[in-house]
Amino acid sequence: xxxxxxxxxxxxxxxxxxxxxxxxxxxxxxxxxxxxxxxxxxxxxxxxxxxxxxxxxxxxxxxxxxxxxxxxxxxxxxxxxxxxxxxxxxxxxxxxxxxxxxxx
Ligand code: FES
Numbered sequence: 001x002x003x004x005x006x007x008x009x010x011x012x013x014x015x016x017x018x019x020x021x022x023x024x025x026x027x028x029x030x031x032x033x034x035x036x037x038x039x040x041x042x043x044x045x046x047x048x049x050x051x052x053x054x055x056x057x058x059x060x061x062x063x064x065x066x067x068x069x070x071x072x073x074x075x076x077x078x079x080x081x082x083x084x085x086x087x088x089x090x091x092x093x094x095x096x097x098x099x100x101x102x103x104x
Contacts, residue, residue, distance in 0.1 A: 037084075050087075
């Protein structure tokens, strides 16, 4: 476990223990203010859309293939958009800050 900082859709910041060794989505989906993650991490629904804080964006592996394509279709897409089911969370990312994107 390692801390993750999450900004919900109301702009409130929460510090929670993130699950390591799995995607960021696995932590977010369990929160009342989290995400729907309808496809369960299959990279097909985009209901796990987040914005990664600029200080952290460069420390994550870049989006690939299906994730890139799905992100292109989102009206709320920003340069720091990611699908949280495609972002692995590891102990060395302790303190990772993400913003839950509005429903698209
Ligand atoms: S959970 Fe569906 S795309 Fe990430």
